[in-house]
Amino acid sequence: MFEVLLVLVTCSMACGILGPFITLRKLSMITDALSHSVLLGIAVAFIFVKDLNSVLLLIGAACFGVLTVVFSEFLSNYKLVKKDDALGLVFPLFFSIAIIIITKYFKNVHLDIDMVLMGNPLFAPFMRVFNLPKSLVIMATLFLINLSFVLIFYKILKVSTFDEEFSKIQGINYQLIFYILIILTSITSVAAFDSVGAILVISFFISPSASAYLLTKDLKYTIILTLIIGAINTIIGTFIAYKYNISISGTISFISMINVLIAILFNKKGLIFKIIQKQKNKKQFSLDLILIHIYRHKEDPNELGISTIKNHLNWSKNKSDLFLIELLTKNMIYIDKKTSIYQLSELGKERIKELLKL
Amino acid sequence: MRAIHIEDLTVAYEENPVLWDIDLDIYKGNITAIVGPNGAGKSTLLKAILDFVKPLSGRISIFDSSLKKNLDKIAYVPQRSNVNWDFPIKVFDVVLMGRYKEIGWFKKPSKIDKDIAFNALKEMGLEKYIDRQINELSGGQKQRVFIARALCQNAELLIMDEPLAGVDQYSEKIIMNKMKELQKQGKTIVCVHHDLNTLKDYFDRVVLINRYLVAHDTTENILNSNHLTKAYQEVGFDETAA
Structure with a gap:
């Protein structure tokens, strides 16, 4: 043989x-x-x-x-x-x-x-x-x-x-x-x-x-x-x-x-990669969306409140928690202790600049 | 001094005449545009100069000698459709090809050759894309890759077939600025060109053809004469045979 x-x-x-x-x-x-x-x-x-x-x-x-x-x-x-x-x-x-x-x-x-x-x-x-x-x-x-x-x-x-x-x-x-x-x-x-x-x-x-x-x-x-x-x-x-x-x-x-x-x-251009890429894009889009939301409504306690933000996005609690936690761990946003609202960190602002090409 | 000398050149595909009895001198150190309507034989003229098509009659000499003796002094940038786009090759390697002849066909490129290739890419504003496969670039970027390859050849005579066709304005500026720079170094540049509005900005001389030579003069003289209308209205010989 x-x-x-x-x-x-x-x-x-x-x-x-x-x-x-x-x-x-x-x-x-x-x-x-x-x-x-x-x-x-x-x-x-x-x-x-x-x-x-x-x-x-x-x-x-x-x-x-x-x-x-x-x-x-x-x-x-x-x-x-x-x-x-x-x-x-x-x-x-x-x-x-x-x-x-x-x-x-x-x-x-x-x-x-x-x-x-x-x-x-x-x-x-x-x-x-x-x-x-x-x-x-x-x-x-x-x-x-x-x-x-x-x-x-x-x-x-x-x-x-x-x-x-x-x-x-x-x-x-x-x-x-x-x-x-x-x-x-x-x-x-x-x-x-x-x-x-x-x-x-x-x-x-x-x-x-x-x-x-x-x-x-x-x-x-x-x-x-x-x-x-x-x-x-x-x-x-x-x-x-x-x-x-x-x-x-x-x-x-x-x-x-x-x-x-x-x-x-x-x-790289194949089927599996495309599906993965699509999922990735979807996730990235959700993260960016939250950042933009925080950016647009600067310091509005209603729009950005820890417990109220999900209502404004019209997302389920699970979904909004998932992405908010990810953004928090990535240091792109932080919680303002006094007012209990989400705020953009420097990293988050960088990303906004990139997104809006300011 | 003439870079290209053409005498009584007639070219035909099968039995259809494309160029009739062209007599033309292209001068050294100029940027010359070859202009004419579709099917006027512009690309064919370039192909005849490069011996890609065999003429029915006439003579062409380059730097007062034969093409063969001057091959290493000529760089050619084709219209974009002619290469195998699916070829597994990175942008950097395409440009490095311009060095192959000088390196020798059986030797490895040296650090110097790689630097030359990289610089050419940088001049064309493409240094970010060196690791891309050639087909992953946009149309204008692709065109710039081939111009970068031609730059690497360090040629005396640069022949380009519609380098600005379908190229964005940013690419166009980069390309033409580089051409001006090359001209200052004494190089000769010949381009097939289609945009009459930019003739004055980019070219010293214009060759107007429509099957036969309509006129060859400085850009200013051509634009001030009625030759342009003549070239675009009068039909060379047989309109349907193109």
Whole structure:
């Protein structure tokens, strides 16, 4: 189980390190598109090698992954088709050509996406190189490549993703950077499809970075958090899957989704925070209201009397006591012993000034 | 001395001509406004100068040399819609980007670079907001962030596309005072501008375009002539093609 977990965590990090750039460029669905369009690469490679176990099938797949993006970029640059539409047009095209080739020429070969790409993490430990699971070696290598790409080109990636025109003026070849990013995404996806299956890969690319994005407003921390969240999701998912003997990929994807939901709820602009903020505002408003009341009716024994103030506010005794005690403990008001009325302290006057901008 | 020299420039999108045969010199050390009605090709002119669009004909030189050789002397402030507003980046980091080229793409910014960025933000009156995400600012504040970024670049030629559009009066004052200050340091500033009432207050020279060059003169001469009415009434070539 340890090796399975290791493969999965490495996989999540190899995908996760590129994830923020993919989502920020609004290309989230690219990995989904890749999972289908690469079949054409597999089919074309199979024409040449006629061997289902050849590595060339994977290389073909990666090539067509890149081609998918090149084609859809080409279409959308023409301005007649929107960016996501273009992707949605190109990948079914590639997929359907692949299906036509396969049904026409390789009817008797068991060639389909499942054969080449639907890896299952449970089988990872069985294929070994250097006494390590093969997919672990591949994914770790890819993680290191992706990591160094992001580290070395961090500033260029940041500038070109944030502001294309600015990067042009700065003399950055932003298209080159974009295509390197896409090539790495494509290769990483294909290798990861092969190791852990397509749905999980999509989830690895998108959901940790979606969670991280909600929790920080700094790109550096978005990337670091993406890696950490991806790893945590994977570890939790794997343990649950083992415990209840259910699909690992399914469980991790599910946990990742829950994680995003939690981030949505607890995000600064999220639901929970909004409710808390509303309560806070409501309370602050009641406190301010009392201050203003005392300010407006300076020393009026009737309006401000300890026992009569609640009648003027038309509040219940409980309610007015609650807020009056809070104001007293905050030293914003005090009780004038002689006249038994509430008076503003210096702090309270400060607050009034702020409120009325005097 | 001319900062920008344009000769026989024609630009078209697809088959629709946007600028016809522009000949124009923009002089060093001036604050020049580019003025014209909607669809006159003002932004396109800037984009042609910056090589964002390829001209059909003509030549552009910057400081009597090519654009490529002068990239580090130019700062550009775009119209605001062009960046990825949802990007997880703080105001301070956006401004620090203006230093990236000088720092080097593979090195870390030094204390000095950070000070320069902070000072630029301070000059734009934004030092309180350095930790905000860029989208948490108002329109005028956003515009000032990008001007602060341009200031950090320490450029000789500052090109701005409608820096005052939708900006509150407070921001407008800050921005234009800074421009005047830069001019005193010998910098050249070119702005697309839409408010004819403020031309006299802010600009030395005005370039009037409406598909073709209507006039280029000192602000005073332009305002005293009938060129403005001409630019806004006469249609360049094909009104519907904009």
